[in-house]
Amino acid sequence: MTKRKTEEVSGKGKKRRATPPSVGSDLSVSHFPADILNRLVEHVVHQDMESRVLWANKAAADSLGMKPDQMKGRLCYELWHDRTKPCEDCPIVRTRDTGKPHEGEVTSPDGREWLIRGFPVTNGGGEMTGVTEVTLELTHMKDLERSLGGDRGTMIKLVDSIPDTIYVKDLQSRFTLVNKAMLARFGQTSTARLMGKTDFDFFTRHHAQQAFADEQQIIVTGRPVIGKIEQETWPDGSNTWVSTTKMPLRDDSGKIVGTFGVSRDITEHKLAEELLRAQFSLSMALSDVMTLEEGLRVSLQAAVAVSGMDCGGIYLADEASRNMNLVSHQGLPDAFIANTSHFSPDTPQAGLIYEGKPVYEHYDRLKVPLRPAQQAEALRAIAIVPIRYEGKIVGCVNVASHTMDVISEAARRALESVDNQRGHCVARRRAEEALRHTNMKLAEALDEVTKTQERMIQHERL
Incomplete structure (x- = not known):
């Protein structure tokens, strides 16, 4: 295994979405919302203090060609890395040793690249009983980045200097690359927080579904969307407006491998x-x-x-x-x-x-x-x-x-x-x-005067 990057998760940022449910509480296997976790593309694995698997979601099992029950009792590093001891500087081991969340990018023996996050799990008394591992495969994102070619450092500086939001997505409309403006828009401080996420994680379903449909149409037809005015509705109910251009992303052979887009905030206008x-x-x-x-x-x-x-x-x-x-x-x-x-x-x-x-x-x-x-x-x-x-x-x-x-x-x-x-x-x-009202009162008074005069005239005649 080749370590790419390991760091303690700071917890900063306005909209954290990667933290698994109930971290820091007593999480027995029966407490996991399995129906929800089994729908995630991320691998979610609950381990004891000896790195033995207590529970795994479907995505984690599928990555090994196994059933979740077949993973129970097996060692994490044995399953994914074919090792007899934990990997050097493993984020999960660091979480277990420090009691704090950690994350790192690693490469497995088969060449696949991963972002691994570890979160401590404690019982009601505050005693640490295990670690929840949340893993996202980065292989496709890394391939996309490499396919862009050129001086990557210069490219990143260029897109980060642009105030418009710039983003790259894979064939499933998952974010694989974003600029600083995009991070700020989503209230994030780390690119890793957006990797593998989709618009469904940040916007209401109605808006996210429209964006997803546009991107899938681009992937199928190769035809871009130019200058589309979109109303974005956020989970707090607020609305923003953007002018969006989306294009197909192709590799060196011309094959469409995703989409990339540029959105300009036109809310004030x-x-x-x-x-x-x-x-x-x-x-x-x-x-x-x-x-x-x-x-x-x-x-x-x-x-x-x-x-x-x-x-x-x-x-x-x-x-x-x-x-x-x-x-x-x-x-x-x-x-x-x-x-x-x-x-x-x-x-x-x-x-x-x-x-x-x-x-x-x-x-x-x-x-x-x-x-x-x-x-x-x-x-x-x-x-x-x-x-x-x-x-x-x-x-x-x-x-x-x-x-x-x-x-x-x-x-x-x-x-x-x-x-x-x-x-x-x-x-x-x-x-x-x-x-x-005054005119009405005057009219009433005039009417009364007229009636009084009529009565007086009639009385005189008698």
């Missing part, structure tokens, strides 16, 4: 376009509305749409009492509405609005008491944006999400940018309704 459209549409819609109620409904619909949220409400301040009253809402159940329809000025909720500053927070971290109906709704990201008119707080628009944890900077700017339009709408419609 896309959201700016949507904001302009939303502002124009809202302005046109508000100019046509006849009542305050209709204007508020249109404003709320626009706020929900431009922010990417799925529900919301608008509160207006009573000019006399300063109470905040819910006057328009969408996407929320009756029980929730009943508990949030009115807030007097001395409540924390009203105080938050009258502070006059936009609030962007996770719903359960708002510094206000939540009633059971509010907690049961399980809202996540929320925005509370004041509505002003001539410098005064006249209400607020609230939008929230049941799926998203954060509200993007672009969405925040969009919500705040139409504040004046909302304020003018509220003030104008209130004035118009007050005028209609």
Whole structure:
């Protein structure tokens, strides 16, 4: 065995996905989620402190042409490396000796190259009882890298200097090479964290399936995808936009061995376009509305749409009492509405609005008491944006999400940018309704005067 690289796993990075389930707890064989582990392309092997196999997933057994049960009781180094003692500087041995995760790249006697990670397993008392080994074959990735030829060091420096994300994938759409921009996009610090992973490990299934279908079509037809605009949806519910170009990757003989792509983040540009459209549409819609109620409904619909949220409400301040009253809402159940329809000025909720500053927070971290109906709704990201008119707080628009944890900077700017339009709408419609109310009262008074005069004339005739 030839050691390529061994290092202690630091645990840094925002989105760790390689750590096996329940590491650091009492993992008997019966505790493994076998139905899930048997679907992985990585080899997962649970060993005791003597390197004897206690459990192995299907991928590990298939690599040896064996059944998982046939591996039980056998020594790890005996099975894969045909040795009588552990390999020099083996990551698994280092994990067993230090009690800390370790990883390393190794080459087995048959020439295959592997990334091996070891994770300590302890019982309920904290005593180490074994090691979980997670192994990914790197042979194909290394072959792809070698097929690129030229000065590899210069090539890596070149692609790492480019702000766009650059990536190479194999025939199964697994990452085999990425640049620094790609690592940063996925919140990773080590290339090894992405090797063998797919878009399904980072995006929602809907987006990942679309990307996978494009890449498989390229592999079959050899036709590239040029400048495709894609909306990426992340597990936290946030969305980004990229312009993507994907090409077939060929070896020296011209055979397609994978794909490579370049993606440019155009989220700010896309959201700016949507904001302009939303502002124009809202302005046109508000100019046509006849009542305050209709204007508020249109404003709320626009706020929900431009922010990417799925529900919301608008509160207006009573000019006399300063109470905040819910006057328009969408996407929320009756029980929730009943508990949030009115807030007097001395409540924390009203105080938050009258502070006059936009609030962007996770719903359960708002510094206000939540009633059971509010907690049961399980809202996540929320925005509370004041509505002003001539410098005064006249209400607020609230939008929230049941799926998203954060509200993007672009969405925040969009919500705040139409504040004046909302304020003018509220003030104008209130004035118009007050005028209609006054006219109605005048008409009623005039009608009463007319009737009185008629009665007097009739009385005089009698």
